Amino acid sequence: MFRPNSDWLLRRHPMSTERYNAREAEPRWQKVWDERGIFRTRNDDPRPKYYVLEMFPYPSGRIHIGHGRNYVMGDVVARFKRMKGFNVLHPMGWDAFGLPAENAAIERNTHPGVWTYENIATMREQLKLLGLSLDWSREIATCDPDYYGEQQRIFLEFLKNGFVYRKESEVNWDPVDNTVLANEQVIDGRGWRSGALVERRKLNQWFFRITALAQELLDGLDTLERWPDKVRLMQRNWIGRSEGLHVRFALANPPADAPAGSPADIKVYTTRPDTLFGASFLALSPGHPMAEQLAGGNPALAAFVEECRRGGTSTAEIETQEKMGFDTGLTVRHPLGGPDLPVYVANFVLMEYGTGAIFGCPAHDQRDLDFARKYGLTVTPVVLPPGADPASFAVADVAYDGEGTLYHSHFLDGLTIPEAKEAVAARLEDQRLGNEPVGERAVNFRLRDWGISRQRYWGCPIPVIHCAACGPVPVPEDQLPVRLPDDVTFDAPGNPLDRHPSWKHVACPQCGQPATRETDTMDTFVDSSWYFARFASEPGTRPLQKAAADHWLPVDQYIGGIEHAILHLLYSRFFTRTLKKIGRVSVEEPFAGLFTQGMIVHETYKDAAGKWLFPEEVERDAEGRPVKVGTGEPVTIGAPEKMSKSKKNVVPPEIVADTYGVDCARWFMLSDTPPERDSEWTSAGIEGAWRFVQRIWRLVGDVVALAGPAAPAEPGTFGEDALALRRASHKLAAQMADDIERLRFNVAVARVHAFANVFGDAVVAARRGGTVGDDLAFALHEAARFLVRAVAPSVPHLAEECWTVLGGDGLVAEAEWPASEPSLLAEDTVTLPIQINGKRRADITVPKAASPAEVESAVLALDAVVKALDGRPPKRIIVVPQRIVNVVA
């Protein structure tokens, strides 16, 4: 027979024994939100705007719970800002063009568009399952002609204004598949699908002139105060500004067979003109025009150049790669009268940086030193380290790149490095070779122009027509968008646009003669470089509207992975600045605040045969060992790794929603681990979140049982218990607001836990006390309502359910953030720890307003202090008001 004892009754109430049924409640509230359209955003809303955006996903198929973390974080911010009175824009879209769709088309014989839109439909439902407060009416897909048509207009405006140009550039060419490969499709120098050795082939390609904005993009980083320092540093390094000197070296023995008009000098770029007297060779990149020309008449050199090209480009390969050179037999004059220098072609000189040629100063550059030692070139130190003896200082295997004074350097002797740089620059500027100065000061950037041509079908067509007579001609405005043809096949290698029977054949817009369309499409990074501006325009309107973009931009909080720290973010910054220059928007920087969240990782599982297993295929046997469900064969558990389909360590959102509810998943994703770090998904963690969700539900039920279903009127006075609870409630609201503003979700979660402990104690005490007075009833109701609103951004469905139980007006999703009364946040006493010689020995509670002198005398009266001083006067007493007291005995 069921016979509860009194203790049980104290803690349990029939109301609170009902479990919160997330599976029933969550879809119900999602329907209510949807029907009332409360997440629809209007541009004419008078409230202050707040734009929160998570990096939009590529529609790869299905999402797993690992993808959900950044959407949940963004959603917490969006819901919080709504409660704080902002008109929030929180949209979602699809980065829908890209190579995987073409691969799927080849593998499954489907159209890339069909595959893409099917994936979008699946993933949209999965995202909706998470209860995100998104304005779905603004949803976009970059493969929509409405979207990419506007992108084509932007391209043509950029072209008109000189931000786009065409030049020859090398691509990875797969000679078996007859196709261009992306860098990630080249594995160990071979095509990923065909296995053929990849060739370098030159094609005419379109480029965005991002280097024209290099300085601007660099300077702009300083204004991005709400970006992680790490990302700004990565961009700064990527842009890579350096100041140096272009120096022209005259050829001492031009080759006899050189064609007329061949250059008579070699131009190098250097950041160390001060070391010019230590130069012992010149080196050309294998791609340097002079190297290529010389190779034409020299089979051995041609073979060397070819070998260099095959060398890998990965860092690991480069590190182990030995410095190699080929002596061309050419020599050049030293511009300051030193000995002539031999000219090599060397594998470590990059054509893309500087002028593709360097002078080597082995004593002060490690690469040059390695090279000089290998080829027996002279090593002359010209910078003397401070305190070193000029007679004995020598460089063996380690180049000296530190500070010092110049020596062995004629007119530079005795100068510091900066002085010597200046002196050389000044001297060479005045020297003439031909009609031009030998030296010219130069600012150099590592940043290169952005090549956007892709020899692919599933991308935004480049709106240009090639005419034999007129050259490249822009597609006229009234013929935009240039649509992708739907009737394409993927059964043959190469670009389907190129071999389509009719698509590319058009009349030249200028002369009317037969011409062909550009068959290249744009890099998908172009698509994602302005989508944030498209969201600003209301649905059904032109994709990029100045007024709308100016209203919403910049994005106040952008959230995404660190993997986009450089390219996507830099390209978006370039686009926004360029759009401003052509008058399409008014802002310069697209993202005022950036947050890069960590990934969700999960253990991996392998069976005895080494095959990956899904988490749900693994269970524990009687001894607690991991075994395969059904068979009982042993399972090996691997370290937590990024969730990925290939390793099967994924958790589908549907399973979590069915078992625990998505609020539990949301709460768990916000708990414990700082959001910028990787977080491990565990069953213990999600169960902990489930327990806490139930606990909130019980607390709310307890309050209604104790204090009635309706909030009582505020009484004039409060007892001590009620007041203490009120203080805790008001503090919670204030501190949590601060935590969420700073995106410290794990700290916010801990705070809610701590409050729930205090709240729970108050509930138990109230029940024990028998009757609940008006003041306590008010405080309990207030605590419940504060708690529910404080967690509403994180667990929105649960919050709605609780809000209803508590008799709240309307939806909690539309409620205001609880306002904290300043009088309840202020404490009138403070407890100070008392240290003796830096060790905590006691504490003391004093009025907050107590003067240091009052605190000091109270401290000196403490037993512990009297005992420690043993009659002697203290050497010193440090009173830090509101903080601590330290007595130095």
Add this chain to the structure above:
RNA sequence: GCGGGCGUGGCGAAACUGGUAGACGCACGGCACUCAAAAUGCCGCUCCCAAAAGGAAUGUCGGUUCGAUUCCGACCGCCCGCACCA
């Protein structure tokens, strides 16, 4: 090689601007309730000596300070980014 970051209990972590180290949670142990279990609640949970009082401890060693997880130096370990950047 270059650049950046991080080391705190069994685990995830907290600690504001140099001021009580370990909040909060997980795991674990004990207890209560139950025929039993689940659920829930209470207690304990860095280490040493323990009855208490103490002492040690934030990777290691040193420095600055009344006081250091926090600042400085050296070392050890781990992680991330990179395009040999002249």
